[in-house]
Amino acid sequence: MKVKRFCAPNNYEAMAQVKTELGAEAIILHQRKVKPKGIFGFFRKAHIEVVAAVEETSVRRNKILETQKSVNTNPANNTNITSSSKGVSSQIKELKDMLTVVVNKTNRDLLPDIIKNSDNPKIIDIYNKLANQNIEEAIADKILEELVNISKKELDSKPVEELFSEKLREFLLDCVSIDNHDVTPKIIFFVGPTGVGKTTTIAKLAAKYSLEEGKSVGLISADTYRIAAVEQLKIYSDILNIPLEIIYNSSEIDKSLERLSKNDIIMVDTAGRNHNNDKQVLELKNLLDVVKEKDIYLTLSCTSSNDDLKEIINAYDFISDYKIILTKIDEASTYGAIVNIATYTHKQLSYITTGQSVPDDIEIVTIDRIINLLTRGNSDE
Numbered sequence: 565m566k567v568k569r570f571c572a573p574n575n576y577e578a579m580a581q582v583k584t585e586l587g588a589e590a591i592i593l594h595q596r597k598v599k600p601k602g603i604f605g606f607f608r609k610a611h612i613e614v615v616a617a618v619e620e621t622s623v624r625r626n627k628i629l630e631t632q633k634s635v636n637t638n639p640a641n642n643t644n645i646t647s648s649s650k651g652v653s654s655q656i657k658e659l660k661d662m663l664t665v666v667v668n669k670t671n672r673d674l675l676p677d678i679i680k681n682s683d684n685p686k687i688i689d690i691y692n693k694l695a696n697q698n699i700e701e702a703i704a705d706k707i708l709e710e711l712v713n714i715s716k717k718e719l720d721s722k723p724v725e726e727l728f729s730e731k732l733r734e735f736l737l738d739c740v741s742i743d744n745h746d747v748t749p750k751i752i753f754f755v756g757p758t759g760v761g762k763t764t765t766i767a768k769l770a771a772k773y774s775l776e777e778g779k780s781v782g783l784i785s786a787d788t789y790r791i792a793a794v795e796q797l798k799i800y801s802d803i804l805n806i807p808l809e810i811i812y813n814s815s816e817i818d819k820s821l822e823r824l825s826k827n828d829i830i831m832v833d834t835a836g837r838n839h840n841n842d843k844q845v846l847e848l849k850n851l852l853d854v855v856k857e858k859d860i861y862l863t864l865s866c867t868s869s870n871d872d873l874k875e876i877i878n879a880y881d882f883i884s885d886y887k888i889i890l891t892k893i894d895e896a897s898t899y900g901a902i903v904n905i906a907t908y909t910h911k912q913l914s915y916i917t918t919g920q921s922v923p924d925d926i927e928i929v930t931i932d933r934i935i936n937l938l939t940r941g942n943s944d945e
């Protein structure tokens with residue numbers, strides 16, 4: 565991510581600078597009116613300071629697009645690439661559809677009895693849909709139990725997708741617990757495996773709390789295993805102009821919490837832990853044990869396999885109470901993990917994150933969003 569600070573006499577000129585240097589996809593992380601410092605600053609006009617950031621990939625993409633534009637406007641280069649690539653993609657789609665039919669037919673014998681015994685072929689389609697989302701068989705069976713008993717008449721009366729969504733909603737309302745965010749926690753620890761997006765999520769939430777809700781936020785980095793980890797959080801604390809404390813062992817956290825106690829919210833970034841490494845897990849436990857009143861978010865990536873997620877969840881079962889953040893929804897190709905995790909842990913789902921952009925790519929989890937992901941994927945249409 566490329567982050568840059570811009571100064572201009574007014575908002576319009578500041579935005580023009582951002583657009584010229586970082587492109588139209590740049591996001592504004594912070595914006596404020598700044599009075600020139602010093603005794604004479606009092607008499608000078610205030611100017612606007614904007615901190616903006618853009619993914620390096622989108623800078624590269626802008627460059628590629630510009631190059632493509634110049635190639636396309638050159639008549640010598642104007643071959644019919646789009647129509648031929650369209651042909652290829654529709655052929656690939658046809659092949660994929662054919663393959664799905666073949667695979668589904670082959671798998672018919674492997675279907676659970678509850679599905680095989682249903683005399684309604686539409687149930688098999690729905691079951692396959694759930695199975696393709698990697699919802700665990702036992703959970704998929706539960707979702708379908710009621711559907712199987714529905715009369716053929718009812719199944720014929722509504723589009724199957726509609727019935728499926730209704731049943732899914734009933735199941736999710738019953739079995740998946742969602743955080744209603746009615747209380748803003750004071751001290752929040754972010755824990756989880758390496759590289760799942762803990763630090764990025766902290767930055768997103770810190771920005772939301774401080775810029776959108778006007779809350780004062782303090783940060784603590786307990787991740788001193790990698791120099792880059794502290795620097796990563798330091799960049800965000802500088803941009804957002806919020807205090808950061810760094811602790812090197814669990815005994816130092818009390819003092820840091822005291823220094824930050826005037827803040828409304830204190831977020832603690834912990835080092836990514838290898839859940840198979842007992843020593844690392846014990847260190848995390850020691851750190852958590854020092855602070856009595858706290859909320860904990862277990863951060864899990866939706867791109868992990870169901871087996872890995874189960875193992876990770878088991879490794880964190882020394883924490884009796886936590887909420888869940890599911891990251892990298894944008895990179896996942898199936899979303900069954902959301903339902904599997906919720907039913908497996910019985911913990912509240914709190915946030916999903918949908919990309920690398922700070923602060924935009926984070927959402928509060930809702931039942932409707934889960935239904936959408938399972939039935940339509942991660943698209944906005």
Ligand SMILES: Nc1nc2c(ncn2[C@@H]2O[C@H](COP(=O)(O)OP(=O)(O)OP(=O)(O)O)[C@@H](O)[C@H]2O)c(=O)[nH]1
Nearest residue numbers: 758759760761762763764836891892917918919920
């Ligand atoms: N695609 C995508 N990438 C994300 C998301 N959240 C975080 N990332 C990226 O994942 C990578 C790791 O993110 P970090 O926030 O450093 O992860 P971490 O859990 O703090 O990592 P450690 O501190 O090393 O354990 C970075 O490249 C992030 O930009 C997300 O929702 N979607």
Ligand SMILES: [Mg+2]
Nearest residue numbers: 762763787793
């Ligand atoms: Mg981190």
